[in-house]
Amino acid sequence: xxxxxxxxxxxxxxxxxxxxxxxxxxxxxxxxxxxxxxxxxxxxxxxxxxxxxxxxxxxxxxxxxxxxxxxxxxxxxxxxxxxxxxxxxxxxxxxxxxxxxxxxxxxxxxxxxxxxxxxxxxxxxxxxxxxxxxxxxxxxxxxxxxxxxxxxxxxxxxxxxxxxxxxxxxxxxxxxxxxxxxxxxxxxxxxxxxxxxxxxxxxxxxxxxxxxxxxxxxxxxxxxxxxxxxxxxxxxxxxxxxxxxxxxxxxxxxxxxxxxxxxxxxxxxxxxxxxxxxxxxxxxxxxxxxxxxxxxxxxxxxxxxxxxxxxxxxxxxxxxxxxxxxxxxxxxxxxxxxxxxxxxxxxxxxxxxxxxxxxxxxxxxxxxxxxxxxxxxxxxx
Amino acid sequence: xxxxxxxxxxxxxxxxxxxxxxxxxxxxxxxxxxxxxxxxxxxxxxxxxxxxxxxxxxxxxxxxxxxxxxxxxxxxxxxxxxxxxxxxxxxxxxxxxxxxxxxxxxxxxxxxxxxxxxxxxxxxxxxxxxxxxxxxxxxxxxxxxxxxxxxxxxxxxxxxxxxxxxxxxxxxxxxxxxxxxxxxxxxxxxxxxxxxxxxxxxxxxxxxxxxxxxxxxxxxxxxxxxxxxxxxxxxxxxxxxxxxxxxxxxxxxxxxxxxxxxxxxxxxxxxxxxxxxxxxxxxxxxxxxxxxxxxxxxxxxxxxxxxxxxxxxxxxxxxxxxxxxxxxxxxxxxxxxxxxxxxxxxxxxxxxxxxxxxxxxxxxxxxxxxxxxxxxxxxxx
Numbered sequence: 001x002x003x004x005x006x007x008x009x010x011x012x013x014x015x016x017x018x019x020x021x022x023x024x025x026x027x028x029x030x031x032x033x034x035x036x037x038x039x040x041x042x043x044x045x046x047x048x049x050x051x052x053x054x055x056x057x058x059x060x061x062x063x064x065x066x067x068x069x070x071x072x073x074x075x076x077x078x079x080x081x082x083x084x085x086x087x088x089x090x091x092x093x094x095x096x097x098x099x100x101x102x103x104x105x106x107x108x109x110x111x112x113x114x115x116x117x118x119x120x121x122x123x124x125x126x127x128x129x130x131x132x133x134x135x136x137x138x139x140x141x142x143x144x145x146x147x148x149x150x151x152x153x154x155x156x157x158x159x160x161x162x163x164x165x166x167x168x169x170x171x172x173x174x175x176x177x178x179x180x181x182x183x184x185x186x187x188x189x190x191x192x193x194x195x196x197x198x199x200x201x202x203x204x205x206x207x208x209x210x211x212x213x214x215x216x217x218x219x220x221x222x223x224x225x226x227x228x229x230x231x232x233x234x235x236x237x238x239x240x241x242x243x244x245x246x247x248x249x250x251x252x253x254x255x256x257x258x259x260x261x262x263x264x265x266x267x268x269x270x271x272x273x274x275x276x277x278x279x280x281x282x283x284x285x286x287x288x289x290x291x292x293x294x295x296x297x298x299x300x301x302x303x304x305x306x307x308x309x310x311x312x313x314x315x316x317x318x319x320x321x322x323x324x325x326x327x328x329x330x331x332x333x334x335x336x337x338x339x340x341x342x343x344x345x346x347x348x349x350x351x352x353x354x355x356x357x358x359x360x361x362x363x364x365x366x367x368x369x370x371x372x373x374x375x376x377x378x379x380x381x
Numbered sequence: 382x383x384x385x386x387x388x389x390x391x392x393x394x395x396x397x398x399x400x401x402x403x404x405x406x407x408x409x410x411x412x413x414x415x416x417x418x419x420x421x422x423x424x425x426x427x428x429x430x431x432x433x434x435x436x437x438x439x440x441x442x443x444x445x446x447x448x449x450x451x452x453x454x455x456x457x458x459x460x461x462x463x464x465x466x467x468x469x470x471x472x473x474x475x476x477x478x479x480x481x482x483x484x485x486x487x488x489x490x491x492x493x494x495x496x497x498x499x500x501x502x503x504x505x506x507x508x509x510x511x512x513x514x515x516x517x518x519x520x521x522x523x524x525x526x527x528x529x530x531x532x533x534x535x536x537x538x539x540x541x542x543x544x545x546x547x548x549x550x551x552x553x554x555x556x557x558x559x560x561x562x563x564x565x566x567x568x569x570x571x572x573x574x575x576x577x578x579x580x581x582x583x584x585x586x587x588x589x590x591x592x593x594x595x596x597x598x599x600x601x602x603x604x605x606x607x608x609x610x611x612x613x614x615x616x617x618x619x620x621x622x623x624x625x626x627x628x629x630x631x632x633x634x635x636x637x638x639x640x641x642x643x644x645x646x647x648x649x650x651x652x653x654x655x656x657x658x659x660x661x662x663x664x665x666x667x668x669x670x671x672x673x674x675x676x677x678x679x680x681x682x683x684x685x686x687x688x689x690x691x692x693x694x695x696x697x698x699x700x701x702x703x704x705x706x707x708x709x710x711x712x713x714x715x716x717x718x719x720x721x722x723x724x725x726x727x728x729x730x731x732x733x734x735x736x737x738x739x740x741x742x743x744x745x746x747x748x749x750x751x752x753x754x755x756x757x758x759x760x761x762x
Contacts, residue, residue, distance in 0.1 A: 041495060041698055111499060112499075113498065113499040113503060114422060114498060114499075114500050115498065116498065117494065117495060117496065117497065118492060118493075118495075118498070118499065118502050118518070118520075119494040119495050121499050121502070137499070139499075139503075188573070188576060192569070192573065195569060218443055317422055319422055
């Protein structure tokens with residue numbers, strides 16, 4: 001249990017008037033405790049009461065040894081076996097955490113709406129009922145996301161190492177490209193290169209889109225062989241120390257046409273402008289605007305259909321890891337906030353270009369975790 | 382939309398007194414429609430009314446083209462964009478499917494408790510409220526699982542091919558074993574071999590446990606190098622045509638001790654007895670007993686801590702894919718039912734042995750999709 005983070009969570013719960021929070025095996029639990037286990041079909045929930053008493057966990061007996069070692073006396077464990085089922089352990093955890101509400105007002109409990117399943121919700125409601133207390137649930141995702149937004153030195157060091165590993169793998173991947181190879185083959189090579197370079201895993205499945213497919217930002221890698229004249233987008237991510245990196249580079253197989261070169265230069269300028277805008281107190285909307293205006297001014301505004309970037313940390317999705325770099329994202333950002341900058345232009349008949357870096361806001365500007373060459377690489381076809 | 386399966390679902394809904402079912406992007410949806418998309422952070426739900434009207438889907442506009450092509454006129458689509466959000470599309474789907482309940486009794490809706498998140502449940506409840514109707518939800522997992530239990534010819538053909546691909550990959554993996562290689566390296570090799578052999582994916586992450594680690598059935602593959610004298614358990618799975626295979630073999634690196642050989646012979650006898658017991662109308666409990674009694678009689682009963690097998694099909698978990706081969710599983714099984722048989726014995730100081738096959742009940746007995754050599758292979762150390 002990370003005491004500093006737990007104390008910040010308790011303040012957050014109290015300021016929202018919540019009686020406690022019940023967490024899934026999730027990135028939020030990992031943030032609080034360092035424990036990285038994943039949801040399974042077996043119920044596992046962590047209970048934190050806003051009154052500061054020792055947290056408790058309901059978990060399968062199978063998982064108990066590892067979790068007990070990690071927590072010591074900083075959490076109480078209620079374990080259950082497949083033969084028993086989870087009901088009794090859950091009953092004890094609810095009694096301990098929310099028992100004071102028996103017969104009085106409902107307990108107000110934060111839960112993770114995007115992670116908790118109906119299975120856990122119904123089990124929680126039944127255990128509360130059996131304890132004579134009603135529960136009202138509130139989505140705790142925004143509270144946890146806000147807590148996680150500013151990364152401390154250790155977190156930033158993990159992200160820098162995650163980016164270093166990823167760039168080594170990306171270098172190998174680009175060197176591996178040959179005409180006739182397919183998107184799926186290159187994506188698989190990239191995934192293996194990320195693991196071989198020392199990552200704990202990928203932060204998402206490596207993505208490759210080439211030639212006409214590169215013009216579709218939502219393409220799924222398929223079996224089309226690379227041809228001379230293809231633009232090839234490679235978007236990939238690593239995990240190290242639990243923290244994600246995420247990079248995109250676009251290379252040309254054989255000499256690209258004039259229009260493809262102009263698109264590339266525009267996207268590179270947008271990436272550069274987006275990074276240059278990053279400083280304390282800037283908003284996601286302003287960074288998006290800095291990158292987007294370059295593309296709009298070049299006449300490609302209609303071909304940039306996505307946000308400029310997303311938060312990055314234990315996850316790669318902005319609902320768990322803000323900020324979102326998009327119109328309407330108006331929260332001023334503090335030093336230590338980490339996100340991607342990834343403008344792209346996708347034109348049917350030409351292809352697509354995306355250039356993505358991972359940055360952190362510093363006291364006087366920004367630092368980029370990724371430094372992979374951004375100039376257009378032309379491979380021999 | 383598979384009309385025969387849809388009609389069976391409608392009968393099931395009506396016999397349970399449900400007004401309809403709301404499905405996540407899940408294996409159940411794939412079973413009904415052939416569409417294999419996965420849950421994302423964007424809300425996507427399929428509505429089937431028990432009264433037989435055309436089903437409808439709420440889904441992100443991004444996904445619409447592929448889904449529309451798959452359905453033709455057999456489903457209505459309500460799409461939403463990131464700018465709009467899903468509320469309006471969801472409102473229309475609820476009005477269409479459950480609108481008749483406005484102001485009257487609650488609509489009784491089946492949902493998948495182990496797949497649906499609180500995010501979707503709350504959105505569904507709010508859309509119902511906005512339509513003036515209350516909803517009561519019931520777990521539809523058992524209904525869908527029962528529907529899927531007996532596999533038709535096409536499903537069995539996909540499972541046979543999935544097993545064929547898997548066995549080719551397993552052969553390559555066993556040939557690749559060398560002293561000094563680690564569990565994690567071999568597991569990664571195995572995963573790649575499965576994809577290279579023509580699988581669409583793995584049905585779960587390939588598992589390797591060797592030497593002392595093999596004695597722990599819940600081990601996670603780590604970086605311990607293989608040594609002479611190790612028993613090496615390899616448990617892996619492929620997906621083909623959406624259908625899973627799942628095999629385990631245990632090999633010896635260098636000559637195994639006498640006790641290891643005796644354990645291997647016992648587990649092989651249990652696997653053989655389990656398979657031999659398979660015929661129409663047998664229960665999961667009886668198959669478990671047939672395998673388990675061999676192990677108990679040999680004196681290793683306390684070292685066989687898991688069920689004898691689990692259902693297999695679009696998934697590998699018995700809560701979605703019955704039957705469970707365990708005490709208490711007393712439903713008589715019909716021809717076409719598919720499952721694993723995987724007894725194991727795990728003894729500290731000796732190691733572990735598990736031998737797993739995939740079988741289907743036939744009219745007069747069983748057929749095994751897997752036929753990989755079951756005799757102990759001793760590799761030179």
